[in-house]
Amino acid sequence: MAKRSQGFALIAVLGLLMVLSLVAAFIASYAEQRLEQTFQLREQLQGRLDRDATLATLMHVVATRPLVQNAYLLRSPPPAESSYDPFSSAAADVDVSTYPHLSVDGRRYQGIGASAFALQDEGSLLSLLDPDRERWTALFRQNGLTPQQAERFLDQLQDYTDQDDLRRLNGATSSDYLNQGLAPPPQRLMISPGQVFNLLDSTALHDPLLAMLPFATTRSGQLHNLNTAPAAVLQTIPGIDESLAEALVQARQIKPFADLADANQRLGRIIPLDPLAAPSQASPYLRIKLWTVMADCRQPIWLGLSSTPTSRTTPWEIDYLFSLDHEQPCRTPQPVAFPPLLEPAMDG
Incomplete structure:
Protein backbone atom coordinates (compact mmCIF):
# COMPACT_ATOMS: atom_id res chain seq x y z
CA MET A 1 0.00 0.00 0.00
CA ALA A 2 2.87 2.33 0.86
CA LYS A 3 4.56 1.56 -2.45
CA ARG A 4 1.34 2.39 -4.31
CA SER A 5 1.10 5.71 -2.47
CA GLN A 6 4.69 6.48 -3.35
CA GLY A 7 3.95 5.71 -7.01
CA PHE A 8 0.98 8.05 -7.04
CA ALA A 9 3.10 10.74 -5.42
CA LEU A 10 5.81 10.29 -8.04
CA ILE A 11 3.30 10.52 -10.86
CA ALA A 12 1.80 13.64 -9.30
CA VAL A 13 5.24 15.25 -8.98
CA LEU A 14 6.11 14.39 -12.59
CA GLY A 15 2.76 15.78 -13.75
CA LEU A 16 3.35 18.96 -11.78
CA LEU A 17 6.82 19.33 -13.26
CA MET A 18 5.41 18.85 -16.73
CA VAL A 19 2.78 21.52 -16.13
CA LEU A 20 5.41 23.87 -14.72
CA SER A 21 7.61 23.20 -17.76
CA LEU A 22 4.75 24.05 -20.11
CA VAL A 23 3.98 27.20 -18.15
CA ALA A 24 7.66 28.19 -18.19
CA ALA A 25 7.86 27.55 -21.95
CA PHE A 26 4.73 29.65 -22.51
CA ILE A 27 6.09 32.49 -20.40
CA ALA A 28 9.45 32.34 -22.21
CA SER A 29 7.73 32.37 -25.63
CA TYR A 30 5.47 35.24 -24.57
CA ALA A 31 8.43 37.22 -23.24
CA GLU A 32 10.38 36.59 -26.47
CA GLN A 33 7.46 37.82 -28.58
CA ARG A 34 7.13 40.91 -26.42
CA LEU A 35 10.86 41.61 -26.73
CA GLU A 36 10.67 41.20 -30.49
CA GLN A 37 7.71 43.58 -30.66
CA THR A 38 9.61 46.04 -28.49
CA PHE A 39 12.65 45.89 -30.78
CA GLN A 40 10.45 46.35 -33.84
CA LEU A 41 8.67 49.30 -32.25
CA ARG A 42 11.97 50.87 -31.27
CA GLU A 43 13.27 50.36 -34.82
CA GLN A 44 10.15 51.97 -36.28
CA LEU A 45 10.35 54.93 -33.92
CA GLN A 46 14.05 55.37 -34.65
CA GLY A 47 13.28 55.23 -38.38
CA ARG A 48 10.70 58.00 -37.97
CA LEU A 49 13.16 60.10 -35.98
CA ASP A 50 15.82 59.61 -38.68
CA ARG A 51 13.34 60.50 -41.39
CA ASP A 52 12.10 63.61 -39.57
CA ALA A 53 15.67 64.74 -38.88
CA THR A 54 16.56 64.26 -42.55
CA LEU A 55 13.51 66.25 -43.64
CA ALA A 56 14.36 69.10 -41.24
CA THR A 57 17.90 69.17 -42.62
CA LEU A 58 16.67 69.25 -46.22
CA MET A 59 14.26 72.10 -45.44
CA HIS A 60 17.22 74.00 -44.03
CA VAL A 61 19.25 73.28 -47.18
CA VAL A 62 16.43 74.50 -49.45
CA ALA A 63 16.06 77.68 -47.39
CA THR A 64 19.74 78.58 -47.08
CA ARG A 65 21.71 77.04 -49.96
CA PRO A 66 21.89 78.30 -53.56
CA LEU A 67 20.15 76.33 -56.31
CA VAL A 68 22.48 76.23 -59.31
CA GLN A 69 21.56 74.38 -62.50
CA ASN A 70 20.52 70.95 -61.20
CA ALA A 71 21.73 71.02 -57.59
CA TYR A 72 21.67 72.73 -54.23
CA LEU A 73 25.22 73.66 -53.32
CA LEU A 74 26.00 72.63 -49.75
CA ARG A 75 28.76 75.25 -49.75
CA SER A 76 28.34 78.54 -51.60
CA PRO A 77 30.99 79.57 -54.15
CA PRO A 78 33.63 81.99 -52.82
CA PRO A 79 32.98 85.65 -53.78
CA ALA A 80 36.17 85.65 -55.85
CA GLU A 81 34.78 82.91 -58.09
CA SER A 82 31.13 83.92 -58.25
CA SER A 83 29.05 86.69 -56.78
CA TYR A 84 26.02 84.52 -56.14
CA ASP A 85 22.68 86.19 -56.69
CA PRO A 86 19.59 83.95 -56.39
CA PHE A 87 17.72 86.24 -58.82
CA SER A 88 20.44 86.16 -61.48
CA SER A 89 21.46 83.53 -64.01
CA ALA A 90 25.13 84.42 -63.53
CA ALA A 91 25.52 81.60 -61.04
CA ALA A 92 24.91 79.13 -63.86
CA ASP A 93 28.62 79.52 -64.74
CA VAL A 94 29.60 77.79 -61.49
CA ASP A 95 30.91 74.25 -61.98
CA VAL A 96 28.55 72.39 -59.64
CA SER A 97 30.63 69.22 -59.78
CA THR A 98 33.50 70.90 -57.87
CA TYR A 99 31.34 71.62 -54.81
CA PRO A 100 29.50 69.35 -52.39
CA HIS A 101 25.93 69.38 -53.62
CA LEU A 102 22.56 67.63 -53.70
CA SER A 103 21.21 67.06 -57.21
CA VAL A 104 17.52 67.56 -57.94
CA ASP A 105 17.32 64.94 -60.69
CA GLY A 106 15.87 62.14 -58.57
CA ARG A 107 19.06 60.34 -57.54
CA ARG A 108 18.89 58.69 -54.13
CA TYR A 109 21.02 59.80 -51.19
CA GLN A 110 21.77 58.39 -47.77
CA GLY A 111 20.05 60.48 -45.11
CA ILE A 112 20.50 60.57 -41.35
CA GLY A 113 20.60 57.17 -39.68
CA ALA A 114 18.41 54.61 -41.46
CA SER A 115 16.78 57.05 -43.88
CA ALA A 116 17.21 57.78 -47.56
CA PHE A 117 15.96 60.65 -49.69
CA ALA A 118 15.72 61.98 -53.23
CA LEU A 119 15.16 65.49 -54.58
CA GLN A 120 13.35 66.02 -57.88
CA ASP A 121 12.77 69.20 -59.83
CA GLU A 122 9.06 69.05 -60.71
CA GLY A 123 9.32 71.57 -63.51
CA SER A 124 10.60 68.92 -65.91
CA LEU A 125 7.96 66.27 -65.12
CA LEU A 126 4.74 65.50 -67.01
CA ALA A 278 15.27 73.86 -72.89
CA PRO A 279 16.27 75.56 -69.61
CA SER A 280 19.35 74.35 -67.77
CA GLN A 281 18.30 75.82 -64.41
CA ALA A 282 15.95 73.85 -62.16
CA SER A 283 12.52 75.31 -61.46
CA PRO A 284 11.44 76.62 -58.02
CA TYR A 285 9.21 73.54 -57.57
CA LEU A 286 10.83 70.71 -55.65
CA ARG A 287 9.69 67.25 -54.59
CA ILE A 288 11.29 65.58 -51.57
CA LYS A 289 10.90 61.81 -51.24
CA LEU A 290 11.86 60.11 -47.97
CA TRP A 291 12.23 56.43 -47.13
CA THR A 292 12.99 54.42 -44.04
CA VAL A 293 15.64 51.94 -45.16
CA MET A 294 15.32 48.43 -43.76
CA ALA A 295 14.98 45.23 -45.78
CA ASP A 296 12.71 47.22 -48.09
CA CYS A 297 12.00 50.90 -48.64
CA ARG A 298 8.68 51.32 -46.88
CA GLN A 299 6.02 54.01 -47.02
CA PRO A 300 7.82 56.72 -48.98
CA ILE A 301 6.82 60.22 -47.93
CA TRP A 302 6.26 62.70 -50.78
CA LEU A 303 6.44 66.41 -50.04
CA GLY A 304 6.07 69.19 -52.61
CA LEU A 305 7.70 72.57 -52.00
CA SER A 306 7.50 75.90 -53.77
CA SER A 307 10.50 78.15 -53.33
CA THR A 308 9.48 81.62 -52.11
CA PRO A 309 12.75 83.52 -51.51
CA THR A 310 11.03 86.94 -51.43
CA SER A 311 8.44 85.92 -48.83
CA ARG A 312 8.45 87.73 -45.48
CA THR A 313 7.38 84.57 -43.64
CA THR A 314 9.05 81.41 -44.98
CA PRO A 315 11.47 80.77 -47.88
CA TRP A 316 9.27 77.89 -49.06
CA GLU A 317 5.67 76.72 -49.00
CA ILE A 318 4.50 73.12 -48.58
CA ASP A 319 2.01 72.43 -51.38
CA TYR A 320 1.26 68.77 -50.68
CA LEU A 321 2.27 65.90 -48.43
CA PHE A 322 1.25 62.25 -48.69
CA SER A 323 2.62 58.74 -48.18
CA LEU A 324 2.34 55.59 -50.27
CA ASP A 325 1.72 52.31 -48.45
CA HIS A 326 3.89 49.97 -50.46
CA GLU A 327 7.31 48.37 -50.36
CA GLN A 328 10.02 48.32 -52.99
CA PRO A 329 13.59 47.01 -53.15
CA CYS A 330 16.13 49.49 -51.82
CA ARG A 331 18.89 50.59 -54.15
CA THR A 332 22.15 51.55 -52.46
CA PRO A 333 21.86 55.29 -51.76
CA GLN A 334 24.71 57.67 -52.53
CA PRO A 335 26.42 58.92 -49.36
CA VAL A 336 26.56 62.63 -48.56
CA ALA A 337 29.89 63.19 -46.84
CA PHE A 338 29.27 66.74 -45.71
CA PRO A 339 28.88 66.87 -41.91
CA PRO A 340 27.29 68.32 -39.90
CA LEU A 341 24.42 68.70 -42.39
CA LEU A 342 24.10 65.01 -43.09
CA GLU A 343 25.82 62.05 -41.49
CA PRO A 344 28.16 59.78 -43.46
CA ALA A 345 26.69 56.67 -45.04
CA MET A 346 25.96 53.68 -42.81
CA ASP A 347 28.33 50.72 -42.89
CA GLY A 348 27.09 47.57 -44.58
Whole structure:
Protein backbone atom coordinates (compact mmCIF):
# COMPACT_ATOMS: atom_id res chain seq x y z
CA MET A 1 0.00 0.00 0.00
CA ALA A 2 2.87 2.33 0.86
CA LYS A 3 4.56 1.56 -2.45
CA ARG A 4 1.34 2.39 -4.31
CA SER A 5 1.10 5.71 -2.47
CA GLN A 6 4.69 6.48 -3.35
CA GLY A 7 3.95 5.71 -7.01
CA PHE A 8 0.98 8.05 -7.04
CA ALA A 9 3.10 10.74 -5.42
CA LEU A 10 5.81 10.29 -8.04
CA ILE A 11 3.30 10.52 -10.86
CA ALA A 12 1.80 13.64 -9.30
CA VAL A 13 5.24 15.25 -8.98
CA LEU A 14 6.11 14.39 -12.59
CA GLY A 15 2.76 15.78 -13.75
CA LEU A 16 3.35 18.96 -11.78
CA LEU A 17 6.82 19.33 -13.26
CA MET A 18 5.41 18.85 -16.73
CA VAL A 19 2.78 21.52 -16.13
CA LEU A 20 5.41 23.87 -14.72
CA SER A 21 7.61 23.20 -17.76
CA LEU A 22 4.75 24.05 -20.11
CA VAL A 23 3.98 27.20 -18.15
CA ALA A 24 7.66 28.19 -18.19
CA ALA A 25 7.86 27.55 -21.95
CA PHE A 26 4.73 29.65 -22.51
CA ILE A 27 6.09 32.49 -20.40
CA ALA A 28 9.45 32.34 -22.21
CA SER A 29 7.73 32.37 -25.63
CA TYR A 30 5.47 35.24 -24.57
CA ALA A 31 8.43 37.22 -23.24
CA GLU A 32 10.38 36.59 -26.47
CA GLN A 33 7.46 37.82 -28.58
CA ARG A 34 7.13 40.91 -26.42
CA LEU A 35 10.86 41.61 -26.73
CA GLU A 36 10.67 41.20 -30.49
CA GLN A 37 7.71 43.58 -30.66
CA THR A 38 9.61 46.04 -28.49
CA PHE A 39 12.65 45.89 -30.78
CA GLN A 40 10.45 46.35 -33.84
CA LEU A 41 8.67 49.30 -32.25
CA ARG A 42 11.97 50.87 -31.27
CA GLU A 43 13.27 50.36 -34.82
CA GLN A 44 10.15 51.97 -36.28
CA LEU A 45 10.35 54.93 -33.92
CA GLN A 46 14.05 55.37 -34.65
CA GLY A 47 13.28 55.23 -38.38
CA ARG A 48 10.70 58.00 -37.97
CA LEU A 49 13.16 60.10 -35.98
CA ASP A 50 15.82 59.61 -38.68
CA ARG A 51 13.34 60.50 -41.39
CA ASP A 52 12.10 63.61 -39.57
CA ALA A 53 15.67 64.74 -38.88
CA THR A 54 16.56 64.26 -42.55
CA LEU A 55 13.51 66.25 -43.64
CA ALA A 56 14.36 69.10 -41.24
CA THR A 57 17.90 69.17 -42.62
CA LEU A 58 16.67 69.25 -46.22
CA MET A 59 14.26 72.10 -45.44
CA HIS A 60 17.22 74.00 -44.03
CA VAL A 61 19.25 73.28 -47.18
CA VAL A 62 16.43 74.50 -49.45
CA ALA A 63 16.06 77.68 -47.39
CA THR A 64 19.74 78.58 -47.08
CA ARG A 65 21.71 77.04 -49.96
CA PRO A 66 21.89 78.30 -53.56
CA LEU A 67 20.15 76.33 -56.31
CA VAL A 68 22.48 76.23 -59.31
CA GLN A 69 21.56 74.38 -62.50
CA ASN A 70 20.52 70.95 -61.20
CA ALA A 71 21.73 71.02 -57.59
CA TYR A 72 21.67 72.73 -54.23
CA LEU A 73 25.22 73.66 -53.32
CA LEU A 74 26.00 72.63 -49.75
CA ARG A 75 28.76 75.25 -49.75
CA SER A 76 28.34 78.54 -51.60
CA PRO A 77 30.99 79.57 -54.15
CA PRO A 78 33.63 81.99 -52.82
CA PRO A 79 32.98 85.65 -53.78
CA ALA A 80 36.17 85.65 -55.85
CA GLU A 81 34.78 82.91 -58.09
CA SER A 82 31.13 83.92 -58.25
CA SER A 83 29.05 86.69 -56.78
CA TYR A 84 26.02 84.52 -56.14
CA ASP A 85 22.68 86.19 -56.69
CA PRO A 86 19.59 83.95 -56.39
CA PHE A 87 17.72 86.24 -58.82
CA SER A 88 20.44 86.16 -61.48
CA SER A 89 21.46 83.53 -64.01
CA ALA A 90 25.13 84.42 -63.53
CA ALA A 91 25.52 81.60 -61.04
CA ALA A 92 24.91 79.13 -63.86
CA ASP A 93 28.62 79.52 -64.74
CA VAL A 94 29.60 77.79 -61.49
CA ASP A 95 30.91 74.25 -61.98
CA VAL A 96 28.55 72.39 -59.64
CA SER A 97 30.63 69.22 -59.78
CA THR A 98 33.50 70.90 -57.87
CA TYR A 99 31.34 71.62 -54.81
CA PRO A 100 29.50 69.35 -52.39
CA HIS A 101 25.93 69.38 -53.62
CA LEU A 102 22.56 67.63 -53.70
CA SER A 103 21.21 67.06 -57.21
CA VAL A 104 17.52 67.56 -57.94
CA ASP A 105 17.32 64.94 -60.69
CA GLY A 106 15.87 62.14 -58.57
CA ARG A 107 19.06 60.34 -57.54
CA ARG A 108 18.89 58.69 -54.13
CA TYR A 109 21.02 59.80 -51.19
CA GLN A 110 21.77 58.39 -47.77
CA GLY A 111 20.05 60.48 -45.11
CA ILE A 112 20.50 60.57 -41.35
CA GLY A 113 20.60 57.17 -39.68
CA ALA A 114 18.41 54.61 -41.46
CA SER A 115 16.78 57.05 -43.88
CA ALA A 116 17.21 57.78 -47.56
CA PHE A 117 15.96 60.65 -49.69
CA ALA A 118 15.72 61.98 -53.23
CA LEU A 119 15.16 65.49 -54.58
CA GLN A 120 13.35 66.02 -57.88
CA ASP A 121 12.77 69.20 -59.83
CA GLU A 122 9.06 69.05 -60.71
CA GLY A 123 9.32 71.57 -63.51
CA SER A 124 10.60 68.92 -65.91
CA LEU A 125 7.96 66.27 -65.12
CA LEU A 126 4.74 65.50 -67.01
CA SER A 127 1.86 67.69 -65.88
CA LEU A 128 -1.51 66.45 -64.62
CA LEU A 129 -3.00 69.94 -64.98
CA ASP A 130 -2.86 70.33 -68.75
CA PRO A 131 -1.50 66.97 -69.87
CA ASP A 132 0.48 66.69 -73.09
CA ARG A 133 -1.32 63.70 -74.60
CA GLU A 134 1.48 62.71 -76.96
CA ARG A 135 4.05 62.57 -74.18
CA TRP A 136 1.70 60.82 -71.73
CA THR A 137 0.93 58.21 -74.38
CA ALA A 138 4.66 57.63 -74.81
CA LEU A 139 5.02 57.14 -71.04
CA PHE A 140 2.14 54.64 -71.07
CA ARG A 141 3.89 52.71 -73.85
CA GLN A 142 7.06 52.52 -71.75
CA ASN A 143 5.01 50.79 -69.06
CA GLY A 144 3.48 48.22 -71.39
CA LEU A 145 0.12 49.97 -71.82
CA THR A 146 -1.75 50.82 -75.00
CA PRO A 147 -2.58 54.22 -76.50
CA GLN A 148 -6.25 53.41 -75.83
CA GLN A 149 -5.53 53.00 -72.12
CA ALA A 150 -3.67 56.32 -72.19
CA GLU A 151 -6.62 58.04 -73.85
CA ARG A 152 -9.04 56.61 -71.28
CA PHE A 153 -6.79 57.72 -68.41
CA LEU A 154 -6.39 61.24 -69.81
CA ASP A 155 -10.12 61.64 -70.51
CA GLN A 156 -10.94 60.49 -66.97
CA LEU A 157 -8.28 62.83 -65.60
CA GLN A 158 -9.73 65.85 -67.39
CA ASP A 159 -13.31 64.92 -66.46
CA TYR A 160 -12.15 64.62 -62.85
CA THR A 161 -10.60 68.10 -62.79
CA ASP A 162 -12.73 70.27 -65.10
CA GLN A 163 -15.54 72.46 -63.79
CA ASP A 164 -18.43 70.69 -65.50
CA ASP A 165 -19.91 67.21 -65.16
CA LEU A 166 -19.98 66.44 -68.88
CA ARG A 167 -18.46 63.19 -70.11
CA ARG A 168 -15.59 63.04 -72.58
CA LEU A 169 -15.46 60.13 -75.02
CA ASN A 170 -13.55 57.84 -72.62
CA GLY A 171 -14.15 59.82 -69.46
CA ALA A 172 -16.40 59.45 -66.43
CA THR A 173 -18.97 61.61 -64.64
CA SER A 174 -20.13 61.77 -61.03
CA SER A 175 -22.73 59.05 -61.62
CA ASP A 176 -20.05 56.59 -62.77
CA TYR A 177 -18.12 57.11 -59.54
CA LEU A 178 -21.22 56.86 -57.35
CA ASN A 179 -22.28 53.63 -59.08
CA GLN A 180 -18.98 52.09 -58.00
CA GLY A 181 -19.22 53.44 -54.46
CA LEU A 182 -16.48 56.03 -55.02
CA ALA A 183 -16.36 59.71 -54.12
CA PRO A 184 -17.44 61.89 -57.05
CA PRO A 185 -14.92 64.16 -58.81
CA PRO A 186 -14.22 67.45 -56.98
CA GLN A 187 -14.29 69.32 -60.32
CA ARG A 188 -11.08 71.18 -59.55
CA LEU A 189 -7.42 70.77 -60.36
CA MET A 190 -5.38 68.22 -58.45
CA ILE A 191 -2.96 69.55 -55.86
CA SER A 192 -1.15 66.25 -55.25
CA PRO A 193 0.02 63.62 -57.76
CA GLY A 194 -1.26 60.95 -55.36
CA GLN A 195 -4.79 61.96 -56.33
CA VAL A 196 -4.50 59.95 -59.55
CA PHE A 197 -5.49 56.94 -57.42
CA ASN A 198 -8.93 58.52 -57.05
CA LEU A 199 -9.70 58.11 -60.76
CA LEU A 200 -12.31 55.58 -61.83
CA ASP A 201 -9.82 53.15 -63.42
CA SER A 202 -7.15 53.56 -60.75
CA THR A 203 -7.73 50.09 -59.28
CA ALA A 204 -7.24 48.36 -62.63
CA LEU A 205 -4.18 50.53 -63.39
CA HIS A 206 -2.78 50.56 -59.85
CA ASP A 207 0.66 49.03 -60.54
CA PRO A 208 1.36 50.98 -63.76
CA LEU A 209 0.19 54.21 -62.10
CA LEU A 210 2.50 53.50 -59.18
CA ALA A 211 5.39 53.09 -61.62
CA MET A 212 4.52 56.30 -63.50
CA LEU A 213 3.78 58.46 -60.47
CA PRO A 214 7.40 59.66 -59.99
CA PHE A 215 7.21 61.23 -63.44
CA ALA A 216 3.94 63.12 -62.85
CA THR A 217 3.42 66.53 -61.31
CA THR A 218 0.53 68.81 -60.42
CA ARG A 219 2.63 71.80 -61.47
CA SER A 220 2.62 73.20 -64.99
CA GLY A 221 5.71 71.03 -65.62
CA GLN A 222 6.75 69.73 -69.03
CA LEU A 223 9.89 71.88 -69.36
CA HIS A 224 12.53 70.24 -71.55
CA ASN A 225 15.19 70.43 -68.84
CA LEU A 226 18.02 68.09 -69.83
CA ASN A 227 19.62 68.53 -66.39
CA THR A 228 16.73 67.37 -64.21
CA ALA A 229 14.23 65.32 -66.25
CA PRO A 230 14.35 61.57 -65.46
CA ALA A 231 15.35 59.28 -68.33
CA ALA A 232 11.78 58.00 -68.68
CA VAL A 233 10.51 61.58 -69.09
CA LEU A 234 13.26 62.49 -71.56
CA GLN A 235 12.13 59.55 -73.72
CA THR A 236 8.68 61.11 -74.04
CA ILE A 237 10.15 64.14 -75.85
CA PRO A 238 9.84 63.66 -79.63
CA GLY A 239 13.27 62.96 -81.11
CA ILE A 240 14.84 61.58 -77.90
CA ASP A 241 15.04 57.78 -77.79
CA GLU A 242 16.17 55.51 -74.95
CA SER A 243 19.86 55.55 -75.87
CA LEU A 244 20.00 59.35 -76.12
CA ALA A 245 18.09 59.74 -72.84
CA GLU A 246 20.53 57.45 -71.02
CA ALA A 247 23.50 59.28 -72.56
CA LEU A 248 22.10 62.60 -71.33
CA VAL A 249 21.64 61.27 -67.79
CA GLN A 250 25.15 59.82 -67.65
CA ALA A 251 26.75 63.01 -69.02
CA ARG A 252 24.93 65.37 -66.64
CA GLN A 253 25.95 63.26 -63.63
CA ILE A 254 29.55 64.08 -64.49
CA LYS A 255 28.80 67.75 -65.07
CA PRO A 256 25.46 69.54 -65.64
CA PHE A 257 24.80 71.02 -69.07
CA ALA A 258 25.27 74.79 -69.29
CA ASP A 259 22.71 74.96 -72.12
CA LEU A 260 21.44 73.00 -75.13
CA ALA A 261 24.53 73.85 -77.19
CA ASP A 262 26.74 72.40 -74.46
CA ALA A 263 24.70 69.18 -74.51
CA ASN A 264 24.96 68.95 -78.31
CA GLN A 265 28.72 69.44 -78.19
CA ARG A 266 29.40 66.96 -75.37
CA LEU A 267 27.19 64.22 -76.83
CA GLY A 268 28.19 64.86 -80.45
CA ARG A 269 24.55 64.92 -81.53
CA ILE A 270 21.98 67.53 -82.42
CA ILE A 271 19.17 67.25 -79.88
CA PRO A 272 15.90 68.29 -81.59
CA LEU A 273 14.83 70.97 -79.11
CA ASP A 274 14.27 74.71 -79.18
CA PRO A 275 17.09 76.32 -77.13
CA LEU A 276 14.58 78.76 -75.63
CA ALA A 277 12.41 75.84 -74.44
CA ALA A 278 15.27 73.86 -72.89
CA PRO A 279 16.27 75.56 -69.61
CA SER A 280 19.35 74.35 -67.77
CA GLN A 281 18.30 75.82 -64.41
CA ALA A 282 15.95 73.85 -62.16
CA SER A 283 12.52 75.31 -61.46
CA PRO A 284 11.44 76.62 -58.02
CA TYR A 285 9.21 73.54 -57.57
CA LEU A 286 10.83 70.71 -55.65
CA ARG A 287 9.69 67.25 -54.59
CA ILE A 288 11.29 65.58 -51.57
CA LYS A 289 10.90 61.81 -51.24
CA LEU A 290 11.86 60.11 -47.97
CA TRP A 291 12.23 56.43 -47.13
CA THR A 292 12.99 54.42 -44.04
CA VAL A 293 15.64 51.94 -45.16
CA MET A 294 15.32 48.43 -43.76
CA ALA A 295 14.98 45.23 -45.78
CA ASP A 296 12.71 47.22 -48.09
CA CYS A 297 12.00 50.90 -48.64
CA ARG A 298 8.68 51.32 -46.88
CA GLN A 299 6.02 54.01 -47.02
CA PRO A 300 7.82 56.72 -48.98
CA ILE A 301 6.82 60.22 -47.93
CA TRP A 302 6.26 62.70 -50.78
CA LEU A 303 6.44 66.41 -50.04
CA GLY A 304 6.07 69.19 -52.61
CA LEU A 305 7.70 72.57 -52.00
CA SER A 306 7.50 75.90 -53.77
CA SER A 307 10.50 78.15 -53.33
CA THR A 308 9.48 81.62 -52.11
CA PRO A 309 12.75 83.52 -51.51
CA THR A 310 11.03 86.94 -51.43
CA SER A 311 8.44 85.92 -48.83
CA ARG A 312 8.45 87.73 -45.48
CA THR A 313 7.38 84.57 -43.64
CA THR A 314 9.05 81.41 -44.98
CA PRO A 315 11.47 80.77 -47.88
CA TRP A 316 9.27 77.89 -49.06
CA GLU A 317 5.67 76.72 -49.00
CA ILE A 318 4.50 73.12 -48.58
CA ASP A 319 2.01 72.43 -51.38
CA TYR A 320 1.26 68.77 -50.68
CA LEU A 321 2.27 65.90 -48.43
CA PHE A 322 1.25 62.25 -48.69
CA SER A 323 2.62 58.74 -48.18
CA LEU A 324 2.34 55.59 -50.27
CA ASP A 325 1.72 52.31 -48.45
CA HIS A 326 3.89 49.97 -50.46
CA GLU A 327 7.31 48.37 -50.36
CA GLN A 328 10.02 48.32 -52.99
CA PRO A 329 13.59 47.01 -53.15
CA CYS A 330 16.13 49.49 -51.82
CA ARG A 331 18.89 50.59 -54.15
CA THR A 332 22.15 51.55 -52.46
CA PRO A 333 21.86 55.29 -51.76
CA GLN A 334 24.71 57.67 -52.53
CA PRO A 335 26.42 58.92 -49.36
CA VAL A 336 26.56 62.63 -48.56
CA ALA A 337 29.89 63.19 -46.84
CA PHE A 338 29.27 66.74 -45.71
CA PRO A 339 28.88 66.87 -41.91
CA PRO A 340 27.29 68.32 -39.90
CA LEU A 341 24.42 68.70 -42.39
CA LEU A 342 24.10 65.01 -43.09
CA GLU A 343 25.82 62.05 -41.49
CA PRO A 344 28.16 59.78 -43.46
CA ALA A 345 26.69 56.67 -45.04
CA MET A 346 25.96 53.68 -42.81
CA ASP A 347 28.33 50.72 -42.89
CA GLY A 348 27.09 47.57 -44.58
